[in-house]
Amino acid sequence: MKSLKSYARFLELFCIVAVIPVMIISLFLKWFGRVIPMYNTMSNYVTNLKDGVRYIYQVQAAHVSALPMPSRILGFIADGVSVTLFIYGCFYFICVLRCYQRGEIFSDNTLSFFTNVSKAAFAWTLYNPINYMLLSIITTMYNPVGQREIAIAFGSQDIMNIFIVGCFWVITSLMHEGYSLKKDQDLTV
Amino acid sequence: MKIIVNLDKIMAERKMRLNELAKLIDLTEANLSILKTGKAKAIRFSTLEALCLALACQPGDILEFDPETME
Numbered sequence: 001m002k003s004l005k006s007y008a009r010f011l012e013l014f015c016i017v018a019v020i021p022v023m024i025i026s027l028f029l030k031w032f033g034r035v036i037p038m039y040n041t042m043s044n045y046v047t048n049l050k051d052g053v054r055y056i057y058q059v060q061a062a063h064v065s066a067l068p069m070p071s072r073i074l075g076f077i078a079d080g081v082s083v084t085l086f087i088y089g090c091f092y093f094i095c096v097l098r099c100y101q102r103g104e105i106f107s108d109n110t111l112s113f114f115t116n117v118s119k120a121a122f123a124w125t126l127y128n129p130i131n132y133m134l135l136s137i138i139t140t141m142y143n144p145v146g147q148r149e150i151a152i153a154f155g156s157q158d159i160m161n162i163f164i165v166g167c168f169w170v171i172t173s174l175m176h177e178g179y180s181l182k183k184d185q186d187l188t189v
Numbered sequence: 190m191k192i193i194v195n196l197d198k199i200m201a202e203r204k205m206r207l208n209e210l211a212k213l214i215d216l217t218e219a220n221l222s223i224l225k226t227g228k229a230k231a232i233r234f235s236t237l238e239a240l241c242l243a244l245a246c247q248p249g250d251i252l253e254f255d256p257e258t259m260e
Contacts, residue, residue: 187230189220 008100015090027083031076071138078134089120106182114175118168125161129154193253196225199244214239
């Protein structure tokens with residue numbers, strides 16, 4: 001139990017200090033990087049990366065910087081929905097971790113929070129292909145006629161995400177079973 | 190079908206209170222109350238043995254099967 005509490009504490013801090021801020025900052029940097037002066041610091045960091053990784057960042061940055069501001073705002077909103085779903089899942093995951101720190105492993109609260117994490121993961125997985133389609137429209141809507149695109153894609157990453165969501169649902173079902181076993185155990189004298 | 194717990198009857202006959210019985214059989218009052226009010230899902234043999242010893246009775250005096258009662 002002591003190790004579970006310490007792991008839960010570490011994960012909670014990691015989510016709050018690293019995961020959520022990185023998601024938000026990278027969202028802003030992706031769409032408004034050239035506008036915000038602090039991106040110059042990131043550019044210096046990018047030049048120190050290995051060639052392949054630097055190429056990816058520079059191509060992405062060059063493409064986004066060529067977009068007009070209305071496209072950037074729409075792209076920010078489209079990506080923002082994905083990040084919001086992710087943070088929503090993180091929020092409920094943090095609530096689960098706080099329950100574990102209090103010693104509540106199988107309880108009503110833990111069960112409902114974990115179910116919400118699974119729902120958020122499912123929604124995020126469903127939204128990813130939609131996000132890709134929206135971004136393809138947003139990034140080409142100001143192109144000349146004949147160069148506008150709508151792309152529908154479903155790749156290996158999406159299949160992996162579905163697998164991960166399936167694992168989440170299996171764990172949620174296990175939590176339900178564990179909760180009913182605990183209730184029976186509590187009523188055994 | 191239901192198992193009926195007649196613990197309150199036996200306790201009244203022996204003139205024993207809940208807290209006294211709980212101390213005798215090393216069980217919390219809350220758990221003993223769960224048993225007494227019929228909310229228990231299961232009872233361990235060790236608990237049943239301790240109850241029979243403390244109340245000087247048989248398991249059949251404490252537990253009764255009533256086929257007509259629906260849960």
